Amino acid sequence: MSRTERTVDVLVVGAGPAGLAAAARLAAAGAGRVEVLEREQQPGGIPRHSHHRGFGPRHQPLDGPRFAGRLVDAAVAAGCVLRTGVTATGWAGPRTLDTTGPQGLERITARAVVLATGARERPRSARLIPGTRPAGVLTTGELLQTVRLHGGRVGGRAVVVGSEPVALHAVRTLRRAGAQVVALVTEAPCAPVQSPRHRVPVITDTAVAELTGRGRLAGVRLRDRDGGSTHLDCDTVVLTGDWIPDHELARLGGTALDPGTRGPAVDTAFRTSLPGVFAVGNLLHGGEPGAIAAAEGRSAATHVLRRLAGARPWRHGQVPLAVERPLLWIAPNRVHPDGPPPMEERFTLRTAERIARPVLLVSQDGRELDRQHLPRTALPGRAVHLRAGWIARADPEGGPVRVGVMSDSRQPGAGAARILTV
Amino acid sequence: MTVTTGGALPDQLYDVAVVGAGVVGSAIARELARYPLRIALVEAGEDVGDGTSKANTAILHTGFDAVPGSLESRLVREGRRRLAAYAQQNGVPLEPVGALLVAWDDGQLAALPALAAKAVRNGHHGTRLLDAAELARREPHLGPGALGALEVPDEWIICPWTTTIAYATQAVRAGVTLHLNCRVQSVTSGGHHELSTSRGLLRTRYLVNAAGLHADELDHHLGHEDFTVTPRRGQLIVYDKLARPLVRHILLPVPTALGKGVLVAPTVYGNVILGPTAEDLDDKQATGSTAEGLETLRDKGRRIVPALVDEEVTAVYAGLRAATGHEDYRIRAHARQRYVTVGGIRSTGLTASMAIAAYVTGLLGDAGLHLGLARDLEPVNMPCIGEAGPRPYQRADLIAADPAYGTIVCHCERVTRGEIRDAMSSTLPPASLDALRRRTRAGAGRCQGFHCGAVVRALFEEGRG
Ligand SMILES: Cc1cc2nc3c(=O)[nH]c(=O)nc-3n(C[C@H](O)[C@H](O)[C@H](O)COP(=O)(O)OP(=O)(O)OC[C@H]3O[C@@H](n4cnc5c(N)ncnc54)[C@H](O)[C@@H]3O)c2cc1C
Numbered sequence: 001m002s003r004t005e006r007t008v009d010v011l012v013v014g015a016g017p018a019g020l021a022a023a024a025r026l027a028a029a030g031a032g033r034v035e036v037l038e039r040e041q042q043p044g045g046i047p048r049h050s051h052h053r054g055f056g057p058r059h060q061p062l063d064g065p066r067f068a069g070r071l072v073d074a075a076v077a078a079g080c081v082l083r084t085g086v087t088a089t090g091w092a093g094p095r096t097l098d099t100t101g102p103q104g105l106e107r108i109t110a111r112a113v114v115l116a117t118g119a120r121e122r123p124r125s126a127r128l129i130p131g132t133r134p135a136g137v138l139t140t141g142e143l144l145q146t147v148r149l150h151g152g153r154v155g156g157r158a159v160v161v162g163s164e165p166v167a168l169h170a171v172r173t174l175r176r177a178g179a180q181v182v183a184l185v186t187e188a189p190c191a192p193v194q195s196p197r198h199r200v201p202v203i204t205d206t207a208v209a210e211l212t213g214r215g216r217l218a219g220v221r222l223r224d225r226d227g228g229s230t231h232l233d234c235d236t237v238v239l240t241g242d243w244i245p246d247h248e249l250a251r252l253g254g255t256a257l258d259p260g261t262r263g264p265a266v267d268t269a270f271r272t273s274l275p276g277v278f279a280v281g282n283l284l285h286g287g288e289p290g291a292i293a294a295a296e297g298r299s300a301a302t303h304v305l306r307r308l309a310g311a312r313p314w315r316h317g318q319v320p321l322a323v324e325r326p327l328l329w330i331a332p333n334r335v336h337p338d339g340p341p342p343m344e345e346r347f348t349l350r351t352a353e354r355i356a357r358p359v360l361l362v363s364q365d366g367r368e369l370d371r372q373h374l375p376r377t378a379l380p381g382r383a384v385h386l387r388a389g390w391i392a393r394a395d396p397e398g399g400p401v402r403v404g405v406m407s408d409s410r411q412p413g414a415g416a417a418r419i420l421t422v
Numbered sequence: 423m424t425v426t427t428g429g430a431l432p433d434q435l436y437d438v439a440v441v442g443a444g445v446v447g448s449a450i451a452r453e454l455a456r457y458p459l460r461i462a463l464v465e466a467g468e469d470v471g472d473g474t475s476k477a478n479t480a481i482l483h484t485g486f487d488a489v490p491g492s493l494e495s496r497l498v499r500e501g502r503r504r505l506a507a508y509a510q511q512n513g514v515p516l517e518p519v520g521a522l523l524v525a526w527d528d529g530q531l532a533a534l535p536a537l538a539a540k541a542v543r544n545g546h547h548g549t550r551l552l553d554a555a556e557l558a559r560r561e562p563h564l565g566p567g568a569l570g571a572l573e574v575p576d577e578w579i580i581c582p583w584t585t586t587i588a589y590a591t592q593a594v595r596a597g598v599t600l601h602l603n604c605r606v607q608s609v610t611s612g613g614h615h616e617l618s619t620s621r622g623l624l625r626t627r628y629l630v631n632a633a634g635l636h637a638d639e640l641d642h643h644l645g646h647e648d649f650t651v652t653p654r655r656g657q658l659i660v661y662d663k664l665a666r667p668l669v670r671h672i673l674l675p676v677p678t679a680l681g682k683g684v685l686v687a688p689t690v691y692g693n694v695i696l697g698p699t700a701e702d703l704d705d706k707q708a709t710g711s712t713a714e715g716l717e718t719l720r721d722k723g724r725r726i727v728p729a730l731v732d733e734e735v736t737a738v739y740a741g742l743r744a745a746t747g748h749e750d751y752r753i754r755a756h757a758r759q760r761y762v763t764v765g766g767i768r769s770t771g772l773t774a775s776m777a778i779a780a781y782v783t784g785l786l787g788d789a790g791l792h793l794g795l796a797r798d799l800e801p802v803n804m805p806c807i808g809e810a811g812p813r814p815y816q817r818a819d820l821i822a823a824d825p826a827y828g829t830i831v832c833h834c835e836r837v838t839r840g841e842i843r844d845a846m847s848s849t850l851p852p853a854s855l856d857a858l859r860r861r862t863r864a865g866a867g868r869c870q871g872f873h874c875g876a877v878v879r880a881l882f883e884e885g886r887g
Pocket residue numbers: 013014015016017018019037038039040043044045046047050052053054055056086087088089116117118119140141144166169246249280281282283287288289290291293294
């Protein structure tokens with residue numbers, strides 16, 4: 001098996017917003033040969049096929065391809081080597097990756113590796129939705145590519161499942177492709193925030209209990225929280241949100257995973273558990289906005305540069321962060337009192353339930369480190385932020401730092417946060 | 423080479439028509455193709471192997487626990503030997519992983535020596551008892567409470583999709599005519615058999631019924647009431663490839679009167695399967711999954727390999743065993759009718775297929791079919807879709823000769839553009855995305871189309887022209 005062996009300074013895997021932004025910053029800062037591998041034929045990651053205007057600065061949003069295009073141009077202008085159609089397939093050493101592309105097989109060794117492989121929406125099987133296996137069941141990612149990149153057709157009557165903002169993109173794309181959206185179904189108690197243009201019947205507190213139909217989807221059986229069941233006729237169902245990081249490469253390399261995000265555990269400098277291997281973007285936490293992924297890439301570049309410059313990292317032995325229900329995950333999820341603050345001096349969290357007047361409680365070994373009242377109601381599918389001022393108070397030799405949430409409408413119990421549903 | 427997919431059937435008298443292109447019917451057609459005969463393989467579906475043969479646990483069984491002296495015991499043992507050799511010659515993915523029958527309580531532990539003795543009566547001398555310590559060493563992710571195991575080293579895993587496609591491809595290349603989308607509706611038997619099908623009349627001198635779940639119905643058309651097929655559903659969960667290191671062997675439960683029970687096994691694609699359930703139903707099309715079925719499996723899986731159920735689920739499927747209420751195959755020749763029924767091939771038909779084929783060919787000969795001289799068939803050299811590889815994306819030589827093998831389009835399963843192109847122009851081109859998946863694995867991975875669904879569909883449509 002003949003592989004071409006090469007070395008580079010930084011190898012970035014994934015040319016989505018996170019990887020491109022990291023690479024551009026690194027190359028501009030003189031990191032040497034910065035090479036980006038992208039397995040798709042086109043760079044840009046998810047935004048390359050997300051044609052709606054929802055990317056980048058909020059006051060002046062761009063459509064996905066334009067947002068991606070700017071990041072690609074910036075990376076190339078900064079001197080990165082951007083290689084599309086090349087997949088990193090596995091590891092041959094601590095910072096050595098094997099690749100496959102039309103030019104052949106390679107083995108590339110880098111001084112630092114940045115993993116930016118993104119995330120995907122869980123498909124029907126991973127959600128364990130029972131029933132038949134008909135055609136017409138897809139995720140938003142497949143829907144957008146089918147409609148936008150390949151001009152493919154979708155069905156006539158569609159049901160959209162999910163409560164994250166991406167559900168609305170699915171609604172819009174289906175309509176544009178000529179389908180009628182009969183309902184948006186979510187297990188959450190509330191729908192994604194809708195603009196008037198999106199008006200679509202919303203069924204909350206309800207799960208898809210079964211898919212029916214042979215060959216083509218005939219409908220979905222829904223079950224509400226009280227066990228009531230109805231059947232909705234449709235020939236298409238789009239499963240949105242419910243992200244899982246594309247962590248295959250990270251895991252093959254042996255990085256420790258965070259049990260909450262299911263992405264590689266990283267500290268506030270985007271360092272994974274493997275020396276010299278960094279991780280950025282949706283790989284860390286599932287679906288966050290593209291601008292956040294890009295910002296993470298830029299922020300990580302600073303820490304990669306420090307490593308390349310030979311800076312001694314702060315002492316290892318980091319403290320893990322753990323969340324308590326209904327919080328689902330926190331990122332980054334390792335801290336050290338001597339470490340740098342996280343990007344924008346805050347952590348990102350997700351909640352499974354709506355919590356009015358939320359209070360975040362941070363504790364370690366029963367000792368309260370911080371308590372933060374949040375300005376807005378915490379909603380499922382939306383980012384919640386925890387400011388990072390308390391890091392210096394964490395005991396580097398102590399147990400995990402626990403983050404809980406409660407509603408301000410009651411007083412906290414001693415120690416652990418009580419979970420209140422509102 | 424003839425494969426027809428629509429339109430009226432050619433007006434021809436065949437020597438033998440085989441009804442049903444599952445793994446069994448395809449194996450029979452392949453075996454008959456060695457002789458100078460005019461053979462038709464008639465299949466209701468759009469593809470070969472699209473029934474029970476595509477949805478099983480994909481184990482090359484030894485038959486160690488069969489009823490000694492039964493036809494099934496004999497054909498499974500012989501079929502295993504034949505198929506293992508065939509797989510190696512023709513590129514059918516196969517991995518010699520071995521099985522461990524794990525005892526979880528004292529009763530099961532006590533039953534292991536008797537099972538070892540039964541294995542000997544079925545002609546298998548290689549089994550061995552493992553104590554709890556050795557079991558833990560051999561299978562470190564097993565749940566707590568495993569007391570010991572019987573090792574059956576010759577239970578292997580195989581690719582059921584490639585097996586059937588290889589048989590049918592080889593049969594077609596050797597002159598068998600395959601009629602797809604051709605359902606046999608009734609049969610009139612006089613000087614020869616007249617099969618009335620969804621595509622018109624088909625005439626044949628000899629008839630083989632390999633219709634799987636529907637073998638009883640076809641049998642009724644020929645005037646026999648020997649057995650009734652009750653579909654026994656088996657639901658299965660396929661776990662992510664990242665779970666593969668959790669399991670080294672096929673982990674079998676100690677069999678009970680209710681069947682083989684729920685197992686955990688690696689697949690040749692590098693995944694781990696958990697299943698099957700065993701549910702007797704009436705509906706021969708009920709291949710859906712149920713919430714209760716999946717919950718039962720997850721409960722059992724949690725006990726066998728606790729870490730498994732934390733991994734992502736890649737796929738869920740269900741297959742229907744053709745149960746007949748008899749503890750053996752229902753293979754019967756009706757010599758005067760020039761007709762052979764191959765019924766009740768329940769849970770070992772993949773393994774036994776080649777031996778069933780040889781046996782049925784013998785029965786046809788006994789019934790008066792003049793076979794003529796047998797010849798060896800050209801090997802088919804199937805595309806390598808097994809994880810043991812090397813897969814095309816791993817081969818510098820292939821990529822240098824044709825860069826399409828270096829262009830991965832289905833990322834989860836690492837399927838290249840070159841492989842999809844080859845499948846589209848193969849002897850049995852796929853008629854659907856599912857059929858393409860069974861030939862290449864495209865779309866079979868963890869993302870289930872999030873990344874690749876649209877491009878794979880585009881390549882499929884392009885390839886269909
Ligand atoms: C349907 C949808 C709509 C969205 N809408 C918006 C929106 O309106 N506004 C917004 O701000 N955000 C939106 N997002 C989120 C946004 O797309 C993501 O935040 C962003 O793409 C994340 O960037 P990333 O670089 O982390 O990952 P990705 O964009 O997923 O990029 C990862 C890249 O890595 C490549 N890759 C993975 N593994 C390998 C490997 N082994 N070898 C080589 N390459 C590899 C992939 O091919 C991919 O190109 C949306 C997401 C989806 C799915």
